[in-house]
Amino acid sequence: MENINPDSFERSVFSGIRWNLIISSGGQLSSIGFNLLLSRMLGPGDFGLLAAAMAFTGLIETFGTLGSTSALTQRAVVTDRFYSAVLVVTSLLAILMMLAIGFSSSFLAAFYNKPQLQDVFLLLMWSIPFQAIEAFPLSELQRRLAFDKIAFTNILSIVVSGVVAVWLAYNGHGWIALGARLLLVQSVRTLTLCAYAWPKFRFRPALSEIKELLHFGVPQSLSQFLLVFGRKIDDILIGKWMGINALGIYSLAYSLYVWPVSNIKGRISQVIFAAFSKIQRDRTAMGSFYLKTVSLATLIGFPMIVGFSVVCDLAVPILLGDKWIQAIPILRILGFASLFEICVFPGAIYQAIGQTKSYLKIILLTRMIAASGILFALVAGYGIDGVAASIVATSLVSFLVYNHFVKKIISVGHFALIRIILKNSIPSVAMLALILMVRYFLNGRLAPLPELTLSVLAGAGAYFLLMKRYHPEILTSKGIS
Numbered sequence: 001m002e003n004i005n006p007d008s009f010e011r012s013v014f015s016g017i018r019w020n021l022i023i024s025s026g027g028q029l030s031s032i033g034f035n036l037l038l039s040r041m042l043g044p045g046d047f048g049l050l051a052a053a054m055a056f057t058g059l060i061e062t063f064g065t066l067g068s069t070s071a072l073t074q075r076a077v078v079t080d081r082f083y084s085a086v087l088v089v090t091s092l093l094a095i096l097m098m099l100a101i102g103f104s105s106s107f108l109a110a111f112y113n114k115p116q117l118q119d120v121f122l123l124l125m126w127s128i129p130f131q132a133i134e135a136f137p138l139s140e141l142q143r144r145l146a147f148d149k150i151a152f153t154n155i156l157s158i159v160v161s162g163v164v165a166v167w168l169a170y171n172g173h174g175w176i177a178l179g180a181r182l183l184l185v186q187s188v189r190t191l192t193l194c195a196y197a198w199p200k201f202r203f204r205p206a207l208s209e210i211k212e213l214l215h216f217g218v219p220q221s222l223s224q225f226l227l228v229f230g231r232k233i234d235d236i237l238i239g240k241w242m243g244i245n246a247l248g249i250y251s252l253a254y255s256l257y258v259w260p261v262s263n264i265k266g267r268i269s270q271v272i273f274a275a276f277s278k279i280q281r282d283r284t285a286m287g288s289f290y291l292k293t294v295s296l297a298t299l300i301g302f303p304m305i306v307g308f309s310v311v312c313d314l315a316v317p318i319l320l321g322d323k324w325i326q327a328i329p330i331l332r333i334l335g336f337a338s339l340f341e342i343c344v345f346p347g348a349i350y351q352a353i354g355q356t357k358s359y360l361k362i363i364l365l366t367r368m369i370a371a372s373g374i375l376f377a378l379v380a381g382y383g384i385d386g387v388a389a390s391i392v393a394t395s396l397v398s399f400l401v402y403n404h405f406v407k408k409i410i411s412v413g414h415f416a417l418i419r420i421i422l423k424n425s426i427p428s429v430a431m432l433a434l435i436l437m438v439r440y441f442l443n444g445r446l447a448p449l450p451e452l453t454l455s456v457l458a459g460a461g462a463y464f465l466l467m468k469r470y471h472p473e474i475l476t477s478k479g480i481s
Contacts, residue, residue, distance in 0.1 A: 030155065034162030035255075038177065039320045041169040044248030050178045051251035052244060053120040055235040056108050060097050061128060062228050065090050065135045067220030070351050071213055072139030074277045083136070083201040085209035089217070090132035101125040112239055116175075123179045130190040137193035142274045149196050151267075157189035219356035223347070226360070226367040234374045234387050241378055250384050252320075253327035256308075257334035264301045265342045268293060272345060276352030286349065287410035294343055294417060298424040299474055301342040303463045306428045307456070309335040310435050314452040333388035337395040343421055344402040349409050362405050366398040427466040435459040 039047075068086045072078055105121035141150050161184035168177035234254070239247040272293050279285050308315070312331045316324055350359035373390030380386065400414070407413055438458045442451050467474050 030162060031158045032259075034158070034166060034181075036319050037166050038169055038181075039252065039324060041166070042174060042177065043323065044245045044252075046175045046178060046248070047252055048239065048244035048246070048248030049114065049117060049120055049175045050182075051235050051247050052112050052114070052239045053108075053117055053124055053179075054182075055232040055239065056104075057101060057121060057124045058228050058232055059225060060100060061131060062225040063093060063097065063221045065132060065217075065221075066093060066213065067217035067224070067356065068135040068213065069139045069142070070220055070273070071216045072135065073142045073274055074216075074352060074354060078143075078199075079209075080201045080204045081206040081209040082213070083199060084203050084205040085213045086135060087203065088205050089210060089213055090135060094128050094132040097128050098125050101128075112244065114244060120175060120179055123176070124182060127183050127186040130186045134186075134190040134193060136199055137190075137197040140197040140199050141193065142270065144197075145271070145274055146197070147267075147271055150193070150270075153189050153192040153196070156192055157185045160188050161185040216354065216356055219360040220351065223356065223360045223363040226363040229367055229371070233371050234391070237374065237378050238384065238387065242384070246384060249324065249326050250330060250387070252324060253330035253334065253388075256327075256331055257338055261338050261341045264304070265297055265345070268297055269345050269348050273348040273352055276348055280353045283410050286352075287412050290345065290349065290406070290410055290412055291416065291420060293345060295420050295424055296474070297342050297345075298421055299427075299467070299471055302339065302425055302428040303431055303459075305335050305338050305342070306432050307435065307459050307463075310432055310439075310459075311452055311455050314448050314455070318449055318452060330384055330388045333385065333392060337388075337392045340392075340395040340399040343417070344399055344406070346402045346406050349406055353409065355409075358405075362402065366394075366401055369397055369401075370394040427463055427470070430466060431459045431463045434462045 065086075066089055068090055072082070072086060075082065101121055102125060105118045108121060109115050109117035138150065141147070161181045164184055165177040165181035168180055235247060235251060238250050272289065275289065276286055279289075309332050313328050316328050316331070320327075346362060347359060350356065350362070370391065373394040374387050377383075377386035377390040382389070403412075403414055403417055435455050435458060438455050439451065442454070446454070
């Protein structure tokens with residue numbers, strides 16, 4: 001870490017992680033609140049329509065910026081020519097993707113035998129230009145480690161889009177409320193980021209810089225495509241084979257399952273990618289930070305996953321309504337998968353050192369495993385529960401695969417990671433035992449809402465005390481030990 005003080009750098013990194021999590025948690029709590037309101041106003045069919053559309057548009061949009069945000073963040077010095085190369089590439093891709101979605105929307109709607117889906121596709125495609133623009137200010141803020149501004153921007157976009165979506169749902173606009181919410185989240189976030197940190201550069205495109213961007217970005221985008229494909233293939237198959245209503249149930253359960261993965265692991269990964277880019281030549285330091293990052297992710301993520309799994313039978317009917325009760329067993333099964341997924345950060349490592357092709361190979365392997373499991377569950381007739389169980393099994397295999405390849409870069413073995421994970425799971429297990437004891441003691445003596453409240457307070461209070469006693473660094477400004 002030449003010219004970087006290790007202690008101050010560590011404080012800066014974990015301060016960035018902490019503020020990114022703290023500030024963004026406000027936005028995510030707002031998002032959960034809006035989801036609860038919308039789930040009561042709308043039915044599984046509305047959520048299923050949006051999930052079906054997102055399964056395809058999400059795949060197409062992975063090529064929207066061609067890894068430009070990562071490429072801009074990862075570079076030590078960004079020139080006018082490279083900014084210009086990003087502008088040329090992202091603009092052309094945005095036009096091509098909008099045309100692709102527009103022309104294929106009728107065929108995709110026919111795939112599900114839902115003509116209404118064509119309108120959903122045509123609405124969602126207008127978020128693409130904003131995604132292309134966002135690469136510039138987002139990478140600039142990541143290079144500065146200014147994650148407080150990024151997190152605030154996310155809060156603003158969530159609140160604005162949520163208010164509009166609830167208003168539209170209240171006035172009977174159905175799926176349009178969900179589609180407008182996604183479009184507004186992207187547009188408000190992009191415009192706010194541009195106001196914060198639009199980089200000043202002269203437009204000086206050069207073919208050599210465009211080639212360099214493509215060399216970095218094509219494998220990066222293919223990796224992202226495979227990641228999204230692995231998360232969307234179940235939506236595509238369930239929607240086609242089991243219907244839009246079944247997809248609506250599954251997609252809501254999946255969105256709750258993936259919440260800690262995307263909003264805890266995702267926020268942490270965002271910070272450490274920028275940090276690893278600064279110390280990419282010091283593999284010893286990267287290994288040390290990686291272990292501390294896994295420790296932080298497990299200490300924060302495990303209690304949320306475990307706690308929700310044990311009370312979701314109470315929470316779902318109260319918060320979402322009885323029409324979503326079918327999602328409860330799916331939620332509990334998928335909770336096991338998120339425990340594995342939240343512990344690994346291979347993308348931050350490989351992208352920080354510029355080895356996007358190697359990362360692409362890893363993602364290709366793990367996504368093939370995941371897709372095979374999902375397809376087997378559906379073909380064998382195990383239904384939605386079987387799909388969820390296959391995701392648990394393949395997530396465990398992917399966890400081992402990811403760690404195998406991470407070890408080649410930073411010499412962090414399975415035993416070191418598993419030791420940290422097992423050690424950090426003890427407080428969550430203790431919390432789980434306490435919640436089960438509380439629920440066993442109550443045993444229906446209270447109405448569901450008071451029982452849920454007491455269970456959550458008991459679990460959260462116990463975990464806080466355990467953290468204060470054994471991991472006080474989580475509650476302070478110090479680094480993670």
